[in-house]
Amino acid sequence: MFGVLSVGPIPTHVAFIMDGNRRYAKKYKLDKCDGHRAGFMNLIAVVSYCFEMGVKYVTAYAFSIDNFKRRPDEVKCLMDLMLEKIDELLKEGSTVDRYGVRLLFIGNLSLLPDNVQSAAEKAMKITACHNKAFLLICIAYTSTDEIAHAIELSCKDKIQEVINEDSGHVTDEGKKEKETKGMDEGGDRDSGDSGSTITTVGEQEDTSTGETRAVTVADLERNMYMAVAPGLDVMIRSSGETRLSNFLLWQTWGSPLYAPRALWPELGLLDLVWAVVKYQRSYSYLQKQMKMS
Amino acid sequence: MFGVLSVGPIPTHVAFIMDGNRRYAKKYKLDKCDGHRAGFMNLIAVVSYCFEMGVKYVTAYAFSIDNFKRRPDEVKCLMDLMLEKIDELLKEGSTVDRYGVRLLFIGNLSLLPDNVQSAAEKAMKITACHNKAFLLICIAYTSTDEIAHAIELSCKDKIQEVINEDSGHVTDEGKKEKETKGMDEGGDRDSGDSGSTITTVGEQEDTSTGETRAVTVADLERNMYMAVAPGLDVMIRSSGETRLSNFLLWQTWGSPLYAPRALWPELGLLDLVWAVVKYQRSYSYLQKQMKMS
Numbered sequence A, B: 001m002f003g004v005l006s007v008g009p010i011p012t013h014v015a016f017i018m019d020g021n022r023r024y025a026k027k028y029k030l031d032k033c034d035g036h037r038a039g040f041m042n043l044i045a046v047v048s049y050c051f052e053m054g055v056k057y058v059t060a061y062a063f064s065i066d067n068f069k070r071r072p073d074e075v076k077c078l079m080d081l082m083l084e085k086i087d088e089l090l091k092e093g094s095t096v097d098r099y100g101v102r103l104l105f106i107g108n109l110s111l112l113p114d115n116v117q118s119a120a121e122k123a124m125k126i127t128a129c130h131n132k133a134f135l136l137i138c139i140a141y142t143s144t145d146e147i148a149h150a151i152e153l154s155c156k157d158k159i160q161e162v163i164n165e166d167s168g169h170v171t172d173e174g175k176k177e178k179e180t181k182g183m184d185e186g187g188d189r190d191s192g193d194s195g196s197t198i199t200t201v202g203e204q205e206d207t208s209t210g211e212t213r214a215v216t217v218a219d220l221e222r223n224m225y226m227a228v229a230p231g232l233d234v235m236i237r238s239s240g241e242t243r244l245s246n247f248l249l250w251q252t253w254g255s256p257l258y259a260p261r262a263l264w265p266e267l268g269l270l271d272l273v274w275a276v277v278k279y280q281r282s283y284s285y286l287q288k289q290m291k292m293s
Helices: A021-027 A032-053 A065-069 A072-089 A095-099 A114-126 A143-165 A172-180 A217-223 A269-292 B021-027 B032-053 B065-069 B072-089 B095-099 B114-126 B143-166 B173-180 B217-223 B269-292
Strands: A013-017 A057-064 A101-106 A133-141 A197-200 A203-205 A234-237 B013-017 B057-064 B101-106 B133-141 B196-200 B203-206 B234-237
Touching (some): A032 A057, A032 A095, A032 A269, A057 A065, A065 A072, A065 A133, A133 A143, A143 A217, A143 B143, B032 B095, B057 B072, B065 B072, B065 B133, B095 B133, B133 B143
Parallel strands (some): A013 A057, A013 A234, A057 A133, B013 B234, B057 B133, B101 B133
């Protein structure tokens, strides 16, 4: 089956909204927590199919910032599951081991309980030298929070720029920005090519519109949590729902959304193959469109 | 038919990605421009159905910033069509007149040719006192540009806040917003509850995460072009495609996307009714979910 698929283009980056764990639990009269457990187990299976197929980046929406509002016992169960599954993923013979997967936890990790945060950081450290495949687990994540965070980092970049340019005489704007910002948790984002042209200190030309802006679209892109991965090719949400639920809004701007009917724990290889076939059709249509225009 | 629908909840705000005009032209061996003309005509029909059904806000993606990259003759044809249709919409007996529609042009209008920009501004002025229904036409729009623009305005707010504080003036949020937002074409942004708490000058607590940020999610929301309309309920993209193509990414975070197969000029009342029925089903599911959690 993978041979047939590989005749067409294989998506580089696939993302999943794992919807339907609770409905699965209800359907089989299970505890909510067991629904989530079944969901986690299926994630490992689906991720393996993806890597087997040649997909290099898989992103999964494991826990939204809004999920903290769920009942404390459900949140606790999810956090415990997270700890257990991170531990399993680091064992010999696991998917991570077999496919040489680098694990990346994406989101506002400081919102997590200390033990989950430490486990996530440890897993990222241990797998940091893997580069055959990438599994991005979005946890304590929402897209609007990611954008607000990217703004914070972009503003910091600008302030640094102003300081570097005018080391004794900080301009009014820079000074002001310095005073109003700088409380961010920080990080080690790649601050390479910004895709924009510097016009005056702290201002750049936005390449999409040609306008001068303090923070450009390229700045934001560089500072997104998801900047570690290439653009998204396919978004898949289980259980037939077609909402994005504040997940990868910025990154989904040009990629199709597929919504197979299966509840997440029941999503299988065929659903995945079907999504890739649809992607291949859409890909060839887009190529044609580009030639037409 | 509308009677049956009105038993369930009617969406307040529906948005359309009008995809398939060029394929329609190809299918019927028409000039590309005639495909777009058929598309504009169908927009008026679809908008009328929506208002008839009780939808209060309709948003249409008429022209993306990326569309400026199309062939000059196609861009010119679209701009000429825009002028012609704006003119028609302002005539007596038009949809605007019949339903008491306020026209709002959403996007980076400064990128448009002068005559289209003037026509859009004139139409907004003439219909400014209408309040029965709202038609938002996104033109020279992309979602990433909207976000970059909202950041710009949010930063201006913060700078003004610091200036006010530094010069010994008591911070007056209302005054500040008035001073910094004079350039906005909408004119009447809702500057009510910001959903965030001011902690120190220029810093606010982001209510979604409890963190202190210079620019919060609530600041961005207040400064979006689309802040003139309530949250989106349904996104409909014609021609079966499920991509958002950089349209209302921020606003689509929780609303479903429907993708009927019809090319835009052929999208009819039944497609619309079907989308509303699906919305009603999804609505009742979401209500149940809220009760469950």
